[in-house]
Structure formats: C-alpha cells, structure tokens
Amino acid sequence: xxxxxxxxxxxxxxxxxxxxxxxxxxxxxxxxxxxxxxxxxxxxxxxxxxxxxxxxxxxxxxxxxxxxxxxxxxxxxxxxxxxxxxxxxxxxxxxxxxxxxxxxxxxxxxxxxxxxxxxxxxxxxxxxxxxxxxxxxxxxxxxxxx
Numbered sequence: 001x002x003x004x005x006x007x008x009x010x011x012x013x014x015x016x017x018x019x020x021x022x023x024x025x026x027x028x029x030x031x032x033x034x035x036x037x038x039x040x041x042x043x044x045x046x047x048x049x050x051x052x053x054x055x056x057x058x059x060x061x062x063x064x065x066x067x068x069x070x071x072x073x074x075x076x077x078x079x080x081x082x083x084x085x086x087x088x089x090x091x092x093x094x095x096x097x098x099x100x101x102x103x104x105x106x107x108x109x110x111x112x113x114x115x116x117x118x119x120x121x122x123x124x125x126x127x128x129x130x131x132x133x134x135x136x137x138x139x140x141x142x143x144x145x146x
Contacts (some may be wrong), residue, residue, distance in 0.1 A: 007050065014056040014075045017124045021053050024121050029070050045083060049109075056123075082116070082128035086140075091117055093129050110134050 015021040020039055025031045025043055031051060035042035056060040060074045085093060097104055097119060105126075106118040114134035119127055123146045132140040 004096070007048065008119060010050045010052050011045070012052045012054055012075065013075075013081060013082045013123075013125050014054050014078050014119070015121070015125070016056050016057075017122075018053065018055055020122050025051065025053060028097075028102060029127075051081070065073075078124050080126040080128065082130045085129045085131060087115065087131040090117070090129070090131060093117065114138075 013021075018038075022033065022041060025041075026033055031045060032041035033041055034044055034050070039055045041053040043053065045051040054073075057074070059072060061072045063072070065071050094104060094117060097117075102119050104117050106116075106117050108116045108118070110116070110133065112133045114131050116128050116130040116134070121127055132138045
C-alpha cells in the first residue's frame, strides 16, 4: 500500500496572455497572486492550494530551477477546474459574476445536493464554483462523518 496523499497542492491552467489572465483571476475572482513570472503566475486558491496559470507553449521543454530539473509539460484544448465555495455564497457569486459581465454557462444541482455554476475564463477554460455535497470525501458535506 502506498503512503497517504494529503491532497492536491496545485491545479494548472494554460492561457495565451498572463496579463489578461491576471485581470480575470485576480481582478474578477479576487485570487491573490503569489508568484508573478514571465511564464507562470501562481494564485492562492485556499489553504495549501495553488492555482498555477501557465503561458501556453512556453512550458513544454524541460527547465531548471536552482540547477534542478523541472520536466516540461503542456495541456491542449479546454481545461476545467473547480473552486470550492460555501453554499450560502452561491447566490452572491451568481449576482457578482453577472455584475462583472461573466456569463454563467450552466448551473447544476448534483444528486447528493451540491450545486455548481460554470463559466469560462478569457481563454475558454471552464471554471466551476462548487458547494459541498458534490463528493463524499468533502469535510463540509452535510452529515459528513469525515
């Protein structure tokens, strides 16, 4: 049996313009930028959670940081990731996104009771805001024993 995994530390998204993506992820979603680079921005997405925003096409080759290899990576097509929100904040998010002229593409109520709203960043990536009761391992899930 492998040692336990403690969670997802980083979630990547690939974009065509870091300044435009910053206007969205910081300016609209309010995420604090922790790293401002020429090929990557990193945002605080919650305790021990980081959204990595990579400039598309410049991370495919291996690179070194302090003499240590970081393998190249990329992602083609439309990406998707979800931010966790409180159920009580869902209506506020809907109103706020509408005020910011961010079109909500879809709203879903999941079988277990969780709710999601979906919209796109300026590069067509699908961004989701989701409440508890989506997955059985959510510690905020109503009636959770976790």
